[in-house]
Amino acid sequence: MVSGSRAEVSDVYPSVPEEVARLAASPEIRSAFNWFRTQEPQLAHWQTEMAKIPAPPFGETARGVWLAEKFRELGLDDVRVDDVGNVFGIHPGYGKRYIALSAHIDTVFPAGTPLNIRQQGSRLYGPGVSDNGAGVTAMLGIAALLRSVRMRHALPFLFVGNVGEEGEGDLRGMRHIFGTPRWKDSIAYSIVLDGAGADTIVAEALGSRRFEVIVRGPGGHSWSDFGAPNPIVILARTIESFCQTPVPATPKSTFNIGVIRGGTSVNSIPESASMRVDLRSTSPKELERLERALRISLDEALENEQRAVEARAAAHRKPANVSSEVVVIGDRPAGELEPGARILQVVRAVDAHLGNAAQIQRASTDANIPLSLGREAVAIGGGGSGGGAHTLQEWFDCTGREMGLKRILLTMLALAGVGE
Ligand SMILES: [Zn+2]
Numbered sequence: 154m155v156s157g158s159r160a161e162v163s164d165v166y167p168s169v170p171e172e173v174a175r176l177a178a179s180p181e182i183r184s185a186f187n188w189f190r191t192q193e194p195q196l197a198h199w200q201t202e203m204a205k206i207p208a209p210p211f212g213e214t215a216r217g218v219w220l221a222e223k224f225r226e227l228g229l230d231d232v233r234v235d236d237v238g239n240v241f242g243i244h245p246g247y248g249k250r251y252i253a254l255s256a257h258i259d260t261v262f263p264a265g266t267p268l269n270i271r272q273q274g275s276r277l278y279g280p281g282v283s284d285n286g287a288g289v290t291a292m293l294g295i296a297a298l299l300r301s302v303r304m305r306h307a308l309p310f311l312f313v314g315n316v317g318e319e320g321e322g323d324l325r326g327m328r329h330i331f332g333t334p335r336w337k338d339s340i341a342y343s344i345v346l347d348g349a350g351a352d353t354i355v356a357e358a359l360g361s362r363r364f365e366v367i368v369r370g371p372g373g374h375s376w377s378d379f380g381a382p383n384p385i386v387i388l389a390r391t392i393e394s395f396c397q398t399p400v401p402a403t404p405k406s407t408f409n410i411g412v413i414r415g416g417t418s419v420n421s422i423p424e425s426a427s428m429r430v431d432l433r434s435t436s437p438k439e440l441e442r443l444e445r446a447l448r449i450s451l452d453e454a455l456e457n458e459q460r461a462v463e464a465r466a467a468a469h470r471k472p473a474n475v476s477s478e479v480v481v482i483g484d485r486p487a488g489e490l491e492p493g494a495r496i497l498q499v500v501r502a503v504d505a506h507l508g509n510a511a512q513i514q515r516a517s518t519d520a521n522i523p524l525s526l527g528r529e530a531v532a533i534g535g536g537g538s539g540g541g542a543h544t545l546q547e548w549f550d551c552t553g554r555e556m557g558l559k560r561i562l563l564t565m566l567a568l569a570g571v572g573e
Contacts, residue, residue, distance in 0.1 A: 155209070155474035157265055160498070160512070162295060162521055163208075169498045169499055169501075169502045169507065170506070170568070172173055172502075173499070173502040173503055173506050173563060173567050174506060174565055175505065176563060176566055176567055176571065177563060179508055181302060181303065181305065182562075182563070182566075184302050185233075185298055185304065185559075185562060186304050186555075186559055188298055188301055188302050189294070189555045189559065190297065190555060190559045192294060192297070192298075193328065193551055193554065195297070196290050196293070196294055196297065196394055196551070196554065197272060197277060197387075199223070199281075199288075199289075199290050199293050200277060200282060200286045200290040200549070201272060201277060203213045203216065203220070203258075203290070204268060204270050204277070204279055204280070204281045204282045204286045204287055205270050205271045205284060205422040206219055206268075207260075207264060207266070207268060208259050208264075208281070208320055209259070209260065209262060209263050209264045209266070209332075209343055210259055210260075210261070210262050210263075210266055210317065210320055210322045211321075211322070213238050213258050213316045213317075214282040214316075214478035216258045216259075216440055217234055217238050217239075217240050217258060217314065217316070218234075218452050218559060219456075220240045220258060220314040221234055221240045221242075223232075223241035223293055223296075223570070224240065224241075224296065224312060225242075227242075227293065227296040227297050227300050227306070228254060228296075228300045229242030229243060229244060229296055229301075230243045230245055231243045231246070231311055232479045233247070233445075235329065235333070236327060237316055237317070237325060237329045238317075238326070239257070239313060239315045239316055239326050239329065239330060239512045240313065240314040240315075240316070241312065241313055242296070242309065242311075242312045243311055244299050244309060244310040244312065244443050245309050245311070246306050246307055246308050246309035246310065246323070246569060247307050247309075247390065248307060248308045248309065249339055249340060249387050250308055250329050250339055250340070250341035251308060251309050251310065251311035251330075251336075251339055251340050252308050252309075252310050252311070252342050252344070252565050252568050253310075253311045253313055253342065253343045253344065254295060254310060254312055254313070254344050254346065254380060254513065254565060255288040255292070255312075255314070255327070255338075255339045255344070255345050255346065255519060256285055256288035256291070256292045256313075256314060256315070256327065256346040256347070256535070257266040257285050257288065257311035257313050257315050257316070257317070257318030257319070257347065257446065257519055258285065258289060258314045258315065258316060258318050259317055259318055259319050259322055259326075260280060260281040260284070260285075260319060261282060261319045261320055261543045262280045265274075265501075266280055267543075268281070269278055270282060275546065275550050275551050275552050276548055276549065276550050276551075277549045277550075277551070278546075278547070278548050279547060280544075280547055281438045281543055281547065282539070282547055282548065282549045283348055283349045283537075283539030283540070283541075283547055283548065284347070284348045284349075284539070284542040284543065284547065285318070285346070285347055285348060285493045285535075285548040286549060287315060287346075287348055287349040287350075287534065287535035287537060287539055287549055287557075288333050288345075288346035288347050288534070288537070289346075289418030289535075290535060291346050291536055291554075291557055291561055292312055292346055292535075293311075293399075294316070294467055294558050295312075295558065295561055295562060295565070297356050298501070298558075300304075301371060304566065305526065305571050306342065306487065306565070306569040306570065307568050307569050307570035307571060308569040308570060309342065309569075310565060310569065311336075311395070313409075313427070315327055315519060318347070318500070318518070318519050320483075320542075321363075321482055321483060323363075323482070323483045323484065323485065323512065323519060324485055324519060325474070326519070326524055327519040327521075327522040327558075328522055329522075330522075331522050331526060331528075331550065335527075336359070337549040340528070341529070342495075342496050342521070342528075342529045342530070342533060342568045343519075343520060343523045343528065343529070343530035343531075344496075344530075344532075344533065344564060344565065345518055345519045345520045345530060345531065345533070346533065346534070346535045346561070347518050347519065347532050347533075347534065347535075348534050348535065348540060348542060349532030349534050349535060349536065349538050349539030349549055349550075349557075349558045350445060350512050350535075350537070350539065350557070351432070351509055351511065351533070351534055351536050351553070351557040351560050352414065352502045352509070352510065352512065352516045352534070353511055353512055353513075353533065353534060354497070354500050354501075354504075354512070354513050354514065354515050354519055354531050354533055355513075355515065355516045355520055355531060355532035355533070356446070356476075356490045356494075356497055356515075356531050357488075357489040357490070357513070357514070357515035357516075357524075358485070358486065358487050358488040358489060358515070358516075358517065358518070358520060358521035358524040359433060359435055359441055359487065359516050359517040359521075359560065360424065360433070360434060360436075360437055360485055360486060360487030360517070360521075360526060361431060361432060361433040361434075361436070361440075361483060361484075361485045361486075361517055362432045362440055362443075362444060362481065362483065362484050363429065363430065363431050363432070363482045363483030364429070364430045364432075364447065364479050364480060364481060364482060365427055365428075365429050365430075365445075365479075365480040365482050366391070366427060366428050366429075366430060366451060366477065366478070366479050366480075367425060367427040367477065367478045367479075367480065368384035368387045368388055368425065368426050368451075368455075368475065368476070369384060369427075369475065369476050369478075370382040370383065370384045370387075370422070370423070370424060370425070370474065370475045370476075371422075371424070371474055372391070372421065372422050372423060372424030373421070374420065374421065374422070375419075375421060375422055376420070377540070378422055379422075379465070380459045380462060381422050382459065382461075382462050382463035382475040383416050383423065383458070384415055384423050384424070384445070384475070385416055385423050385426045386414065386561060387426070387451075387454045387455055387475070387477070387505065388426045388427075388428055388454075388456060390453075390454035390457055390458065391426070391428075391450045391451045391453075391454040392410055392450075392571070393445075394450040394453060394454065395408070395430075395446060395447050395450035395451075396408070396410075398443065398446040398447075398450075400439075400443070400528065401439065403437055404434055404435040404436035404439055405434065406432075406433065406434035406435070406440070406443060407431075407432070408430065408431065408432045409430070409431045409434075410428055410429070410430055410431050410444055411429050411430070411431055411499075412428060412429040413426070413427070413429075414427050414428070415427060416528045420433075420557060425472040429482065430447060431483075432444060432447070432514060433517070434487075435487065436487075437487050446496050447479075448479060449481065451477055452477075455475060455477055459475065462475075470559060477513060480521040481520060483521075484523035485517050485521050486521055486522070487521070487525065488521060488524035488525035488526075488527070489515075489524060490529065490530075490531070494529050495529060495568070496527075496529040496530065496531055496564075496568065497531065499567045499568055500531055500560075501535065501563050502567070503556055503560055503563045503564050503567065504538070504560065506563070507556065507559055507563070509520060509556055509560060511533075515534065518532040520532040532555075533560070533561070534557055535554070535557050535558075535561075535566075536554040536555065536556055536557015536558055536560070536561075537549055537551045537552060537553055537557060538551055538552065539552065540552045
């Protein structure tokens with residue numbers, strides 16, 4: 154009986170590759186693919202225009218306003234901006250669950266960074282052109298296509314330009330979306346567009362924890378207060394000891410001290426010093442172990458400095474009050490797709506159909522949030538190629554952008570099912 158019913162099911166529902174092949178053979182898809190071919194000047198224009206609008210972490214408002222305007226121009230329904238600055242637009246379908254297509258609009262570049270965006274032939278140059286100019290532009294390309302070429306699809310599409318993906322943004326845009334019942338309960342599948350390319354599928358969410366470690370002491374004059382505890386020395390000792398923590402190659406785990414601050418002048422004992430630490434691992438257990446090692450190194454460094462102060466104590470009478478604080482400034486949950494997840498089958502089938510070679514990767518992206526909640530999500534590129542992400546030398550090359558767009562479109566349509 155069991156095998157009988159299985160046979161029935163496979164008679165009624167085509168396999169994912171069959172479904173993708175049938176979709177791709179439809180006249181609408183053929184006209185869509187032709188349409189993409191003619192759009193590069195418009196796409197490059199949007200990409201350049203957007204990259205010129207500053208979008209530092211926690212400062213994405215102006216870019217959000219620009220994107221909402223584009224969503225309206227492209228005829229998306231119910232365009233809105235939520236409390237944290239995420240921009241939404243809907244392309245209607247049938248049914249209450251959405252296929253979400255999202256791209257982060259924030260950059261890593263602080264306010265005031267010169268945004269010298271320029272085009273030379275097929276290449277765009279400047280901060281943020283690829284990460285995430287490529288992702289946002291691909292999203293706009295899909296929205297524009299839906300306005301120009303009629304596409305039948307069942308489930309509606311939710312377009313999202315979200316804030317807070319990079320650095321200390323800590324995925325706050327996506328976290329907010331999946332913390333809002335309206336979206337949390339209605340997003341069936343999430344396709345996250347991040348950066349350029351069409352050669353990866355991020356199906357596993359790399360976890361990370363980030364800390365600001367602050368050490369405070371009484372401070373003082375370098376000569377007359379000599380002997381008082383020195384927060385910079387404590388931090389240095391912490392780093393020296395923590396960086397000797399062994400890390401396994403598998404599961405890959407890493408640490409970095411990225412920023413160090415402290416002190417006021419060469420002849421003052423600093424009152425405080427701080428550092429920012431980034432821990433990453435594909436394993437939640439390794440992350441915990443690294444965090445413990447960091448805290449132990451800090452405690453030991455404090456004790457050592459206290460002892461050193463006592464040894465020097467004859468020279469000074471100030472209380473040796475010294476304290477430390479470890480503030481969590483980032484916490485990105487790990488997670489991964491079930492091997493049989495439909496979204497992965499669809500992307501794989503689309504890639505096979507398009508003759509596109511792509512590899513599964515583990516990374517930290519907006520997809521961490523739905524993946525950590527057990528939802529189906531992938532992060533893929535917006536097509537073309539790019540490099541120098543997070544540097545002022547960032548570039549994007551539009552050659553091959555079409556492949557990225559075709560891949561996104563087919564994936565969305567296959568996930569949504571074809572409506573009437
Ligand atoms: Zn990005």
